[in-house]
Amino acid sequence: MEPPSVGEKLDSRSESSSGSEPSALIPGLPDGIVVSCLARVPRMYHPLLKRVSKGWKELLCSKEWVSYRLKHHVAETWIYALCMNKFEELCIYMLDPNHLKRGWKCVQGLPSCFLKRKGVGLEVLGTKLFLFGGCGWVEDATCEVCFYDALTNMWSSAVCLSTPRSYFAHEVLNGKIFAIGGLGSKLGHTNSWDSYDPHTNCWSPRIDPNFIPDVKDSLVSDGKIYVKCGSSSILSHAYAIVYEPFNETWNRADADLVSGWCGPAVVMDIDYYRLHKSEWIAVRHISYRVRPPCRLVAVDKKMFVIGKGLSTVMLDVRDIYRVDRVLVSSSVPGLITVNDVISCKSLAI
Template identity: 30%
Template sequence: MSTSTNTAAVKPSTPPEPTQPPRLIPSLPDDLALNIIARVPRRHHPTLSLVSKSMKSLISSPLLYAARSLLSCAEHFLYISLRLHTSHFMRFYTLYQNPNNPLNPKYSLIPLPLIPSPSLVGSAFAAINHKIYVLGGSIKDIPSPQVWSLDCRTHKWEPAPNMHVSREFAAAGAFDDKIYVIGGCVVDNWARSKNWAEVYDPKTGKWNSVPSPIQIRDKWMHASAVIDGKVYAMADRNGVCYEVKSGNWETVDSDLDNGWRGRACVIDGVLFCYDYLGNIRGYDVKEGTWKELKGLEKGLPRFLCGATMANLGGKLMV
């Protein structure tokens, strides 16, 4: 008796080829398309993001902004923090130019996503590269050590490491890719006294204390600026400045201390501020003198309070 067995060879199934993502521009390789898209002004990005999913992903990716930086296509944008009388929340806006009418450009305030702690009062601000840092502030009259960062490429909020002490109405400034924060805390114990001034390095994600003399440690700061490697912190009287390279502290020159009113900005080593009479004055640190800015006799209104100045790509904005 004999038996026979029939066997059939089974071919292994061929795995499907991976689907290639669609190109940014169908007729061009992606590296060339990236080179082209990176040159498009940022005000057109909202429209570009509607073209395709791959384009939308590129618009919000660090790759595009790295390419724009390499091509010297990076642009300056103004970001504004406002607390309207109709709301107790702090809102951030960016100033955008209308892309539909380049011959008659109009600017609009575009609201950004709400900061995760919108009820903060008395926060300090500093900017490094593509990020804006919101430092401290009080919530229901209780100072906070928390720090938030806004990525200006994606307009997303991220938590940053907390400061060593809680602060409100502190002075802050950025120099050499580090953030310095001064005052805004009650020096009533050893820890707060030691950390009256702190420095934050985004590369390491760490805060470190900055040694400071006991006699300069005022609580509240109403203004700050960075000029020629010095971080200026203006109190109600007797402002101080910290020279980063040497680690030395100095009292602010009396002419600068007496003439600095409100929030100021620095352009080419000159500190500009807006006084209550409607005049813009600039303080030349090297000469140690105030000079009134000419040509605005019929231009600006007189603000009783709250006027803020900004350096937007070397231009003075009020």
């Protein structure tokens, strides 16, 4: 038996709340047809749709709405960048890859307690953008977590990390957020990692001696988390560890991975791309350079190189091997109000 449609769920909510005939999204039309039409309206216009009526706002803020757009392949992925502005404060900007001319737009309402923090983590889970951890000049590592709901455009507090962390690795795997290593408080275990399960709404702590607090970078590939670690008193060279989800253990990764991992990296399908000194090692070089340090994020078959000031270059990887010498790209001008880009993530609605 198939699950009820978005329209059927809205009808059931209206009936239970009013006890009478359900109020239609558009009088005279079945809700299913209305939803099918509205779902194909570009995401950039969704804030306007929410102002039409209470019913439309409830629809566009519902999980059923997201599921419908994903199921029918009309969901749109936007990029979110955690930055440090010229006032040394954290800020978050978003970019619609389908309308690059609109440029980067600031996400308002970032909680004040995070504004001056360093070493903060940023991850996406569903329609929520999680901001967690970090420390300040006179503040030890924190376990605080907050999230921005892209559906409702609102910030809220969330359950805290098990261990205070700053300057740590973080990734999403199998529907869970992982916070790995980093620098913690004097009472915390720095050789540890936490995982957040949205179904139980709690962080589960683990301790593993296979990695050290000094983490450099991380990525997810082939259903595993890879973390590049710095040198330690035991090892004078950098190395990488890999998380095996089937037995929840960390093991040493192949040495070849570490030797080739010397800059920002991104995984698209089964392909691995890395950026070194603003040049693509395996795919020649970019026709328009951004100011380092850079971050990479992938959306479908397009790759975005985001540098200082949010200067952005978009590359279609399907054209990489068809261009003779220089990659063809589109670019987005930077913002003078933004200094460094700390992290970039993508979120689909």
